[in-house]
Amino acid sequence: MARDAAATKERILAAATMEFAAHGFAGGRVERIASQAQSNVRMIYAYYDGKSGLFDATLAEALRRMAENVPPRPEDLAGWAGDVFDHHQRFPEVLRLSMWAQLERPEATAEPHDIYRNKTLAVATAAARPLSAVDVLVFIYAIAQAWQLSPEGLTGLEDDPVSGEAVAARRQSVVTAVERMLQAHP
Amino acid sequence: MARDAAATKERILAAATMEFAAHGFAGGRVERIASQAQSNVRMIYAYYDGKSGLFDATLAEALRRMAENVPPRPEDLAGWAGDVFDHHQRFPEVLRLSMWAQLERPEATAEPHDIYRNKTLAVATAAARPLSAVDVLVFIYAIAQAWQLSPEGLTGLEDDPVSGEAVAARRQSVVTAVERMLQAHP
DNA sequence: CTCCAGTAAGTAAATGAGTACTTACTTGTA
DNA sequence: TACAAGTAAGTACTCATTTACTTACTGGAG
Structure with a gap:
């Protein structure tokens, strides 16, 4: 096996994303992550300082990717909601990871979302009275995630739950x- | 300790509800449930046939209670959403339990919701075109749960997130x- | 250009703390 | 007394974390 620290680190992160998305933090197995990444348990401790550190890293990375790929668009909030829906459709891990994090490690969820604050709040307020800006954000996220949750x-109960048309x-x-x-x- | 099978069974269920709501299935500890219920691990196996059986029982009971306390009101769906919000506010365990069940034991979630089907679908359809009846139900649940999730x-980010007025x-x-x-x- | 230490990357196996579940027993009540 | 209800102390794991070790790459002295 060629020796490449960065690549190994990345393989571990990718494997951890799948593992934690599937089984959560308590249910996720360090051993499975290591072998799935074609690496070794010890490396998880070398690169991520253990299971908790690895979980936090996967969550942060997933949220970062999402902020990057689906930035809020205050001028077209409905369209943005559609894009968030698409993103969750393509990468279901992200939503599962977020849910797990909120249930098992709420402290990890509290901080990163501050990012969204300044971006949307001011713009959304005026449009939707009597709903406040925070109201609007909370509901848009809820609606965009509703189908997956x-x-x-x-x-x-739908006619044809899995076809491409149904998703559209x-x-x-x-x-x-x-x-x-x-x-x-x- | 007075001997009363039914009462013991109920104490175990109550303790399990809190334990599983707090830590989920994988993270929930049989030992903690037993001692919290002022009972013994062995009784969990006698009455609920183990951890899995106990978890399923707590989920079923929580959903039953909710269906009983907040039945769908097709003639006033917005008001019903408010009631669902209230219910989740009073009993946060229910929502956490549902989320955990969906993540960890999806097979336990699939069936009980059939109950809702016939009750609301027919009525909701006509009102909200082009949204279908299922659309409407999915979004109402999502919106009612949005704040807790x-x-x-x-x-x-709100001014005063915890006061009674803020909740109202x-x-x-x-x-x-x-x-x-x-x-x-x- | 060639060795060859020194170090970073990687591995296997032990450790030890927990954990679901069971067995063998005791106690209260009808 | 008989049986249901309850208890305590195992049993047989599983899993995160650590220790002690091996392997490959690198850069500088000969």
Whole structure:
């Protein structure tokens, strides 16, 4: 095996992302991560200072990627919600990781979201009275994630839950819902 | 200690609800549940056939209670969303338990929600075109739970996140958001 | 150009703390 | 007394973390 610290570190992070997304922090196995990354348990301690450090690193990386790929667009919040939906559709790990983090390690979730604050708040306020800017953000995230977070017993009631068209329809429903929520009362 | 099988069983279920809500299935400790219930590990196996059985029982009970206390009201969906918000505010365990179940034991989540199907679907359809009945249900749940599921880094941006007035305002925002989502396009 | 220390990268196996689940027993009640 | 309810102390793991070791690359002295 060629020796490349950076590459090994990255393989470990990728394997950890899948492992923690699938089983969470308590259920995730260091051993599985190491072998999946074609590396060794010891390296996890060398590069990430243990299981906790590795988990935090995977979460931070997932959130960073998301902030990079789907930055808030205050001038078109409904469209942005659609993009967030797409991102979660393509990378389901991110959402699972966030949920796990919030349940198991809430302290890791508190800080990174400060990023979003300044970007959107000011703009969103005026548009949607009586909903505040924070209200709007909270609901947009909730709606964009709704399909992935709903229990299968509910989402499975659709005609054809897994086809590409169904996914497109869901995306459209997200955009529509946000549009309506933001429109002025008649 | 007086001997009362039913009472012991109930104490175990109550303790398990708190334990699993706090730590999830993988993180929940049978030992802690037993001592918190002022009982013994062995009883968990006698009454619930082990950790898995106990977890499933707590989830089923939590969902049953919720279906009982906050039944869908098709004629006032926005008001119903407010009630769901209240319920989650009073019993945060329920939502945490559901999230954990969906992440760790999705098979336990699939079935019980069939209950909701017939109750609401037919009625909701006509009102909200082009949103389908399932769309509407998915989004209402998402909005009602949005505040509890949002990371603290986001919800904490409000002026006074913990006062009673702030909670009332959040409830109102939930009702408003659902009302708007369901109103006809102007 | 060639060795060849020195160091970074990688490995295997032990350690020790927990953990779900079981067995063998005791106690209260009808 | 008989049986249901309850208890305590194992048993047989599993898992994160560490220790002690081996292997490959690098840069400078000969």
